[in-house]
Amino acid sequence: MKPNFVQKVTNWGNFPIVEKEMKSDDSVSKIKQFVRDNNEVIARGNGRCYGDASLGEHIFSTKRLNKFISFDRLNGIIECESGVLLSEVLEVTVPQGYFLYVTPGTKFVSVGGAIASDVHGKNHHAEGCFSEYVTEFKLLNENSEVITCSREENTDKFWATIGGMGLTGIILSAKFKLKNIESAYIRQESIKAENLDEVFKLFDESEDWTYNVAWIDCFQKGKNLGRSILMRGEHALKAELPSNLQKKSLKLKEKFKPTVPFYFPGFVLNALTIKIFNFLYYNKQTKKQLNNFIDYETFFYPLDVINDWNKIYGKSGFIQYQMVIPKENGKEGMRQILDAIAKSGNGSFLAVLKLFGKDNPLAYNSFPKEGYTLALDFKVNKGLKKLVEQLDTIVENFGGRIYLTKDSMSKSSLTNYLQNVDSSKFVSLQHKRILSGGN
Amino acid sequence: MIVLGSNSEVAQAFVEECLAQGEKFPTIYLLSSNPETTEKFAGHLQVKFLQNSEIIPLDLMKEIDYKALENINSDLLFCASGYLGLGTEEGLYDDENTTQIIDVNYAKLVPVLNFFAKKMESKRSGTMIVLSSVAGERGRQSNFIYGSAKAGLTAYLSGLRNYLFDKKVHVLTVKPGFMETKMTEGLPLNPALTATPKKAAAGIYKAYKNKKDVAYVLPIWAIIMMIIRNIPEFIFKKLKL
Numbered sequence: 001m002k003p004n005f006v007q008k009v010t011n012w013g014n015f016p017i018v019e020k021e022m023k024s025d026d027s028v029s030k031i032k033q034f035v036r037d038n039n040e041v042i043a044r045g046n047g048r049c050y051g052d053a054s055l056g057e058h059i060f061s062t063k064r065l066n067k068f069i070s071f072d073r074l075n076g077i078i079e080c081e082s083g084v085l086l087s088e089v090l091e092v093t094v095p096q097g098y099f100l101y102v103t104p105g106t107k108f109v110s111v112g113g114a115i116a117s118d119v120h121g122k123n124h125h126a127e128g129c130f131s132e133y134v135t136e137f138k139l140l141n142e143n144s145e146v147i148t149c150s151r152e153e154n155t156d157k158f159w160a161t162i163g164g165m166g167l168t169g170i171i172l173s174a175k176f177k178l179k180n181i182e183s184a185y186i187r188q189e190s191i192k193a194e195n196l197d198e199v200f201k202l203f204d205e206s207e208d209w210t211y212n213v214a215w216i217d218c219f220q221k222g223k224n225l226g227r228s229i230l231m232r233g234e235h236a237l238k239a240e241l242p243s244n245l246q247k248k249s250l251k252l253k254e255k256f257k258p259t260v261p262f263y264f265p266g267f268v269l270n271a272l273t274i275k276i277f278n279f280l281y282y283n284k285q286t287k288k289q290l291n292n293f294i295d296y297e298t299f300f301y302p303l304d305v306i307n308d309w310n311k312i313y314g315k316s317g318f319i320q321y322q323m324v325i326p327k328e329n330g331k332e333g334m335r336q337i338l339d340a341i342a343k344s345g346n347g348s349f350l351a352v353l354k355l356f357g358k359d360n361p362l363a364y365n366s367f368p369k370e371g372y373t374l375a376l377d378f379k380v381n382k383g384l385k386k387l388v389e390q391l392d393t394i395v396e397n398f399g400g401r402i403y404l405t406k407d408s409m410s411k412s413s414l415t416n417y418l419q420n421v422d423s424s425k426f427v428s429l430q431h432k433r434i435l436s437g438g439n
Numbered sequence: 440m441i442v443l444g445s446n447s448e449v450a451q452a453f454v455e456e457c458l459a460q461g462e463k464f465p466t467i468y469l470l471s472s473n474p475e476t477t478e479k480f481a482g483h484l485q486v487k488f489l490q491n492s493e494i495i496p497l498d499l500m501k502e503i504d505y506k507a508l509e510n511i512n513s514d515l516l517f518c519a520s521g522y523l524g525l526g527t528e529e530g531l532y533d534d535e536n537t538t539q540i541i542d543v544n545y546a547k548l549v550p551v552l553n554f555f556a557k558k559m560e561s562k563r564s565g566t567m568i569v570l571s572s573v574a575g576e577r578g579r580q581s582n583f584i585y586g587s588a589k590a591g592l593t594a595y596l597s598g599l600r601n602y603l604f605d606k607k608v609h610v611l612t613v614k615p616g617f618m619e620t621k622m623t624e625g626l627p628l629n630p631a632l633t634a635t636p637k638k639a640a641a642g643i644y645k646a647y648k649n650k651k652d653v654a655y656v657l658p659i660w661a662i663i664m665m666i667i668r669n670i671p672e673f674i675f676k677k678l679k680l
């Protein structure tokens with residue numbers, strides 16, 4: 001048996017699927033060799049982007065760059081290799097009273113992926129993107145040199161790489177700051193909103209909360225358009241926890257995690273089942289407002305509770321459509337988007353609305369801009385392309401853009417916003433698709 | 440804990456599994472032919488588990504400095520040292536390759552294992568977990584030099600287990616089948632027969648706690664090897680395995 005590194009690779013949406021070379025190593029000299037030997041290289045972390053961003057002709061998987069390097073427990077600064085997952089960071093740091101400043105909705109992303117997509121969480125309005133807390137990283141660039149990038153050193157590469165989708169090189173390791181927490185719990189308030197106007201009002205009223213997110217039932221039309229539940233939260237102080245949680249405030253019990261064993265047949269997830277799900281979800285909470293303490297996993301990572309949940313969308317896969325519309329037009333934009341979706345009958349199992357705060361102008365490749373952002377899951381089917389085109393047009397009319405880490409079929413005028421990343425060495429299928437104007 | 444072959448992904452996963460299970464070790468001795476790479480793992484253990492470790496150079500392809508091993512003591516030894524070398528097609532008549540395979544998997548490894556066995560025998564306690572291979576169960580044309588060295592190791596371990604039994608030292612022989620490691624990267628392995636290092640480590644840890652004598656990493660391999668062992672020689676010799 002001779003090694004043949006060509007294999008089927010796909011990301012979280014199971015769309016597209018490609019057969020390409022994928023290698024992994026933990027030796028810097030071998031990684032350098034890989035970059036030298038190949039013309040089109042792209043890094044891949046844990047494949048949690050939905051589309052084709054981490055696919056390319058020659059994929060370097062960072063799964064073996066999985067070691068911690070140092071942890072300054074006094075100042076809360078941790079350094080690790082780029083393939084370390086945020087879940088692993090939390091395992092180490094939460095019991096010691098530290099949390100990630102910024103986390104996406106799944107903890108199974110790598111540190112390299114978090115920087116390359118400059119991920120955001122439910123706290124963008126208050127604490128910005130992941131990059132705000134990155135103090136430095138090591139980058140293997142197109143000349144196969146390892147350079148240290150920070151706000152003082154190689155600053156051009158530092159900022160181009162943040163949100164740069166792997167197109168500036170392979171991040172080998174990174175150092176970032178953590179925030180102090182007193183407990184592993186979140187004080188949460190969830191409030192039901194009848195429609196879009198009400199949820200927008202709730203967002204405005206919740207500005208002082210660190211974490212805000214709303215789940216929207218996107219099957220509703222007319223006066224119920226935008227029916228939703230807004231959840232806001234703060235890291236709970238030890239003293240405010242109920243006494244049964246106070247004793248081990250930084251430890252969570254291990255939970256059982258079911259796994260989706262196979263791809264669901266295509267018919268399982270259809271407009272009707274999604275409607276039922278949304279109905280149950282919305283009505284599970286009977287009161288207008290619910291206040292409670294929940295552990296951080298349930299608050300930040302509700303979907304991580306089920307392994308491989310992406311398989312429920314069946315073999316044809318699904319896409320996530322996430323856009324941002326600038327604040328001034330945001331409300332009207334959201335209304336039109338939700339209207340178009342409700343009319344199309346192409347419901348989304350999951351529709352998440354957030355409000356972005358001001359962006360960091362230095363991180364020019366980052367996706368977030370001040371305004372409203374909506375993320376929607378759609379099963380891949382014949383009608384999807386048309387719906388995406390329709391949504392793209394609305395987003396464009398309102399001056400918005402699409403999140404690259406979720407994109408696999410949007411208009412290139414909404415996805416070509418990266419700067420200073422053109423290199424013949426680091427090339428992803430996504431970037432090629434965008435540059436060719438195709439979608 | 441004493442770890443031979445500290446850069447092996449399975450060895451590292453096993454160390455992590457033990458620590459995650461709450462095992463305590465004053466020091467973990469990381470014996471390694473490549474101390475520089477092991478440094479990274481030592482740092483990782485320090486960050487992740489606040490675990491002290493000591494790196495000791497040990498290269499089975501070179502002269503062994505037993506003095507450097509004198510002060511190493513522990514109740515648990517994990518050995519993942521091994522060397523695949525070239526297979527039959529490229530390597531059978533390459534003497535250096537043959538010698539290296541035999542040295543690392545058997546000839547030079549056994550005295551080192553004996554060295555630590557003696558310490559455990561005198562303390563009348565301890566466990567030695569050693570990775571051998573399913574390749575040692577029957578010589579196959581594709582890599583029988585490696586297989587024969589592992590067969591020697593397997594026989595040695597069963598004898599050692601027998602000898603140390605009433606001296607209260609436990610010997611566990613592990614026979615991994617395919618594992619998803621750097622060594623096998625890019626090979627078209629059947630996922631149903633292939634264990635990740637993490638999964639392998641969890642299985643080995645269980646076998647250790649249950650005082651098993653011989654363990655396959657995935658149970659399916661016990662069945663496969665039973666079949667392979669029982670194919671009559673006159674048929675086996677005609678197979679292209």
Ligand SMILES: Cc1cc2nc3c(=O)[nH]c(=O)nc-3n(C[C@H](O)[C@H](O)[C@H](O)COP(=O)(O)OP(=O)(O)OC[C@H]3O[C@@H](n4cnc5c(N)ncnc54)[C@H](O)[C@@H]3O)c2cc1C
Nearest residue numbers: 045046047048049104105110112113116119120165166171
């Ligand atoms: C359930 C779910 C919820 C999510 N919620 C959010 C959310 O709330 N907010 C948000 O911002 N994102 C969210 N995401 C998206 C996810 O955070 C990003 O796609 C993240 O980049 C994935 O990281 P990864 O390690 O899996 O990287 P991959 O998916 O493998 O790669 C993503 C990009 O990063 C690049 N990359 C990866 N590693 C490196 C490296 N070492 N060096 C250089 N480039 C690299 C790749 O080339 C690619 O362009 C969510 C995803 C899922 C599945």
